Amino acid sequence: MNIFLPARQPFSLSSVIHSHGWIQMAPYLEVKEQVGFAYTDQLPDGSLVAWQVSEAPGGVSLALPDGHSPAELAEIKRRVSWMLGLEMDFSEFYALASQEAKLHKAVQSAAGRILRSSTLFEDVIKTILTTNTLWAATIRMNRNLVEQFGAALPEDESRKAFPLPSRLAQTDEATLREKTRLGYRAPYVLELARLVDSGSLDLEAWTDTTLPTVELRKRLLSLKGVGPYAVANLLMLLGRYDTIPVDSWAVKVVSHEWYHDQPVGKAEVEAAFEAWGEWKGLAFWLWDWAILEEGG
């Protein structure tokens, strides 16, 4: 069956898909023949679903097999809408960004939405896997997690969903380390899975909260393995754009853009975008960096 999901305009599926590297991370599977992707997901009740999203005028087309219950369909639609940020409103940001030459491309391509996973649990773990390592290693660790602990589609064993907290909570640190090569991150992932599985941490509630960003930041920081960089990244994913994910890359591009490649720190990166207020993270994210223009 095919379902049309409307998106608040302007919207570009291509811009969401390529907003960052998540599309390269299992269970995402980019469709090369057209703009879109496939995804394998496991709902909280354990049922598995494989769906595909493609472009459609005014929104996206969601293709999935027949036979899902109305409750499952509602949950799948909610998840797809969340992942693509279909209801997000960027009109205020675009009004400001249209005055800045370095953001013209972003405005023209309707950029701003950042691709999410179907649950915050998955996004927190993927973010932990991006810390203190190279991107290739992040992809590999995540692939190992999905292959070793994800549930497979009955009709296609090669397609697996991201593991549920309950599945990860059942394993032990040594097994997790050995099968996924997570290294010292393994106990962090295990602890998060056990907290969520036991019900003592309702992570998904943080996707729809009126908590001030400062308070949400504190709660994210309380998670083991989640430090300042990971928090800034997760706040962006949660639609809070008033912080900048300052990592080695951020320091490098800001240094090149405004400081003649002289060493700078977190303070300089944040100061460079202070004027953007609640949109500073997004302005940083979408900035047309000189270093990229030069092929650096």
Place this chain on the structure above:
DNA sequence: GGTAGACCTGGACGC
């Protein structure tokens, strides 16, 4: 509150 050192993996490099 700030800082140093440990954590862990895999790629790059020299031999």
Place this chain on the structure above:
DNA sequence: GCGTCCAGGTCTACC
């Protein structure tokens, strides 16, 4: 093939 060095954020202990 082996050993060494290095990059990448966060945690813990210590001051």
